[in-house]
Amino acid sequence: MRVVFLSVSDDLGGSEVALLEMIRGLRRARPSWPLHVILPGRGPLHQRVSALGAACEVVRLPRWLARVGESAAGEAGRPRLARAALALRLCRAAAALPFYQRALRTTLARLGPAVLHTNGLKAHILGAWAAGPETHVVWHLHEYIFRRPVTRRLMRATLPRCRAIIANSESVADDVRRAISPDTAPTVIHNAVDLTQFTPAGPALDLDALSGLPPAPAGTVRAGLVATYGRWKGHEVFLRALARLRSGTPVRGYVIGDALYDTAGSQYSRAELIAMARQLGVSTRVGFTGFQPASLVMRSLDIVVHASTEPEPFGLVIAEAMAAGRALTTSAKGGAAELIEPGRDAITHTAGDDASLADSIARLAADPEWRHQLGTAARQAAERRFNPARMASELAALYERVGGVAAERQPA
Known part of the structure; x- marks a missing residue:
């Protein structure tokens, strides 16, 4: 089964570190599966993914699309100003969107994945829009969305393009049901930690x-x-x-x-x-x-x-x-x-x-x-x-469940 991961960040935040553990675990659990990662640049995440043996593709994310977000839209004391700033960023992002979507759609068509696993709120929307009809989109939610009204509306509208949703906690799963639909049934898969690297004894820092x-x-x-x-x-x-x-x-x-x-x-x-x-x-x-x-x-x-x-x-x-x-x-x-x-x-x-x-x-x-x-x-x-083998086993089972016949598909 060919699996493509889409991330709109090439830095190393929590969800990106979790992505690395997913790739590491899947390469051990399903060594025959081709794994690809689409990133917006050649930052630290690109280097780490390459070191794990997964193939990296770079689809540049325009600056205004990268900067748009709702984190500050309700900033205390300045809600109107913050919302106005968000509206401006959304307009600028919309102008850049077609160029990114075209490049992303072309890359996905070339790779021909059975599963597109999206990592990050923007990736969920962009990936669902760009994936072809034979690719099964899996959203991996690492964030709450109920308090993000723009994201919430976009994800509701895009839900029919999504085949499955993973939540990294029961708390996030509850939020998904509240934000998108009470009928949504996220699969909860807790993140893993490399237990050979994070140990009580070993080198430390000054x-x-x-x-x-x-x-x-x-x-x-x-x-x-x-x-x-x-x-x-x-x-x-x-x-x-x-x-x-x-x-x-x-x-x-x-x-x-x-x-x-x-x-x-x-x-x-x-x-x-x-x-x-x-x-x-x-x-x-x-x-x-x-x-x-x-x-x-x-x-x-x-x-x-x-x-x-x-x-x-x-x-x-x-x-x-x-x-x-x-x-x-x-x-x-x-x-x-x-x-x-x-x-x-x-x-x-x-x-x-x-x-x-x-x-x-x-x-x-x-x-x-x-x-x-x-x-x-x-x-x-x-x-x-937080055992990586547990997480990899749960992920592989979900991919196989949603992929169905598409699991055997390979690009020409």
Whole structure:
């Protein structure tokens, strides 16, 4: 069966990392299947996909099409201005759309896939419009869509072109039914983590050097927020929580990640976050490292903080921290709540509440034995819940179910 994956990002966000694990797992589970990935450029994802042995095709995504998105359309305090800006971006994107669609349709016709697996909201719409009648389109939802009115309407209109929907959590599946149709029946397939890469023992990083900070004193507990700079990822909550810690608490914080996506208005800049830390008086107690290899990051931290202020569709950082055997505190909203057993393999704090997060960090920092117990249980849970072989088996079964006779089709 020939499977083509369509992504409109060539960076390495959560859904793109999940895509890599899908490809890795499928190459082991179904080694005879040709796998192709269509990307908008030759960024980091292109390099990683090629290294896994899948064929890469580049169909350039016009700048205005890449930047259009609804993340900032309801921005507090400026909703009318934000909606007007969105309308302008939509108009510019519409002008660029025919050129991309023509190139994408030509590429898909040449490849002749039995299944087109779309990864990302724009990819769902664009892929469904471009796929030929013999290609079965599978949407893989990593995001909520109910609060995105334009996307919601487009996906409802495009639903007849879609053969199956995958949701990465029960929470996302519920959102799909609410947003598109109560009759929709998404298949829930949780993301996987490379359990040979994310391990409790192994190489780590010097986070202080990467942050430009002096070496931390002996006994310092390192707590890190690992996320892109999305405005809902909880950076302000984390910085305020560090400011609340009692004087003398041996904790140093790290903000690990950076701005990533092209969508306008959806993320902080590093300058904004550094200014925020300065205003809160924690600039000497928190370091900003930028993006770093995720497995090395996890092993460099004593406490991993997941602080999303809105429901999380899945929470890949949670899965990676658990696989690395780290003590974890999470806001546990949405799909994130499905990944943990509170008190056994992670602890929780109230989303958006810096006092609650500060209390979680302080309690974990004060009890190294508890951190070890949580980390051990987390690793054991990750081996069951986030196994790549499990995910690959579930994906292959879905493809075979929707592909039917088309599974044997190959291009001329």
